[in-house]
Amino acid sequence: MTPGEVLLVDDDNAVRTVVAQALRRAGHRVRTAANLAELDRELRLGTPDLLITDVVLPDGDGIERAMRLVAERPDMPVIVLSARNTLATAVRANEAGAYDYLPKPFDLDTLGRTVARALARRGPVEPRPDVDDDHALPLIGRSPAMQEVYRVIARLVSNGLTVLVSGESGTGKELVARAIHDLGPRRHGPFVAINMAAIPRELIEAELFGHERGAFTGAAQRNAGRFEQAAGGTLFLDEIGDMPIEAQTRLLRVLQQGEFTTVGGSRTIRADVRIVAATNRDLRQAVARGAFREDLYYRLNVVPVVLPALRERRQDVGALARHFLDRAAESGLPRKMLDDDAVDVLEAHDWPGNVRELENLMRRLAALSRDDQISAGEIREMLGEPAATPAQVVAIDDAVRAYIDRLARTEPKVLEDGTLYDRLIAEVERPLIEAMLARFGGNQLRAARAMGLNRNTLRKRLDMLGIDPAPRSPDL
Missing domain, CATH: 1.10.8.60 (Helicase, Ruva Protein; domain 3)
Incomplete structure (x- = not known):
């Protein structure tokens, strides 16, 4: 790792203190600022090797300032931090030319690795066309899983790479495809979607590539296919795993050669589209079964985006x-x-x-x-979920009786030494706390509220029971 000088801008004193300490322990020299005015003062004293800035500062927008700094000092990488954990923020940071975007709360180890990579690179990042922060983006969520999705989308919108979106049905795969289209350079072109599972096998090639008059029975006139309709824009191939193997062969040829012919035609047509495919199936298993071409899988899976289940x-x-x-x-x-x-x-x-x-x-x-x-x-x-039923209560009652019966057989003295109550509560408390933390995604505040506990009380119980709800560095 090459140490460097880092300028950290954040209006939260606790964040400045903890991050600065962590970076100094890693060997970096660190200067700090609480707002844009202090940032400008620090820049007059000397240009750092790396800038880390929050988005919302008391006297302005950190991303807008970062964009100007990237233009003025293209060799200085910028890392953007933000508690506004939306797709729009990730995209704005990327468009400003930032090296990376980290949503708050972030992991100190992750920040340290990002700083090391940025300092090792120290090269210009090309700014992208601007997008408004209140742009009507379709994806919602501030969970860590969605933050990773946002970061991937922000990095790929400006290029024409083929994208494969995978996830269970109903997770929003078409919304990802539309976001990639709406935020990319092809945004003014058409967005055309086709669902492979909804089209009869014998018609898929005609739907994709179009057909000439008389190409088959019922073809009374020439029809443009989805590739032609999407020219200059994005073609979204939904449920790609349901595509027949013979149509996969022709699609592969188009992806390799960048051109196609209509069904029944001879004229070569250039395929001027960006491909975004989606599936709710495991295509690797389909490849292993021989149901999906391996070479097509790798052509489609240039940039994978995996959507989490709700x-x-x-x-x-x-x-x-x-x-x-x-x-x-x-x-x-x-x-x-x-x-x-x-x-x-x-x-x-x-x-x-x-x-x-x-x-x-x-x-x-x-x-x-x-x-x-x-x-x-x-x-x-x-x-269709009734409130607690007598059957559920009986199940808990049976579990308590079974526990007491087992102790009576294996440790009969427990029934005489006055420790039974504490033993039983201890047995119940650990799975109860672990279950509530799992239910609320590790959120201690919500878990404590659900159990009727003070958050500090819950933290003490976690320490006493040796439960680690989140094995990572402190959140900031």
């Missing part, structure tokens, strides 16, 4: 639900709100249909809920 980012459920209620109101349905208990129920659900299922539920609730505020009971009723 159950893997439960902390985003509340924001998504409120967004869908707002959209329902914009479409003419009554405006509704969610109470805190309702959000807890939504976060606890596993969402087998993912984001699409959540959106449909919110629209039904907006249309059918009798009150302005949606309750937890209404959501349970809609989801």
Whole structure:
């Protein structure tokens, strides 16, 4: 690692202190500033090897200042930090020419590795065309899983690389494709989507590449295919795993040669499109079964984007639900709100249909809920999840009795020495805390509230029981 001089700009004194200490321990020289005015003062004293800046500063926008600095000092890499963990922020940072973007809270080890890579590179990053921060972007969520998706999208929108988006049904794969198109240089061209699973096998080639009059029975006139329709724009190939093997061969040829002919035609047509493909299947397994061409898989999987299932980012459920209620109101349905208990129920659900299922539920609730505020009971009723049943209580009761019976057989003195209560509570407490932390994605505040505990009390119990809810460096 090559040490360097780092200028850190953040209005949070705690962040400045902790980050500066970590970087100094790694051998770097660190100067700090709390706002843009102090940043300018520090720059007059000398240009650092690397700038780390927050986005929202008391006297201005850190990304806008970073953009000017990248233009003035192209050899100085910039790392952007932000608590506004949205796709728009990631894209703006990338367009400003920043070396990297790290959402808050971030891991100190990750920051240290990013600083080391940036200092090793120390070369200009080409700024991209600007995009407004309030651009109507379709992806929502501040979970770590979505932050990684944002960072990948921000890096690839400006190039023409082929992208393969994978994820379960309902996770928003087409939204990713549209974001890549809308934020990229082809944004003024058409966005054309085709679902491979919805087209009869015998018609897929004609749908993709078009056909000439008389090419087959019923072809009364020439029709342009999706490749022609998407010229100058983006072609989204949804459910690519359902494409017949014979059509895969022709698609591979187009990707390799950049041109095609219509069905029944002889004229060569240039394929001026960006390809974004999507699948809810494991294409590697399909390749192993011989159901998908290996060479086509590698042609499509140039840049992989993996979308998490909604159950893997439960902390985003509340924001998504409120967004869908707002959209329902914009479409003419009554405006509704969610109470805190309702959000807890939504976060606890596993969402087998993912984001699409959540959106449909919110629209039904907006249309059918009798009150302005949606309750937890209404959501349970809609989801078909009754409140605690006698059967569930009996199951817990049986577990306690079984535990006592086992102790009576293996450690009979426990029933006489007055330790049974403490033993039983200890047995229950650990799985209870671990289960609640897992349910709320490691969020100690929500887990504590759900259990009726003070957050400090929960932290003490975690220390006492030796439970590590997040094995990583401190969050900032």
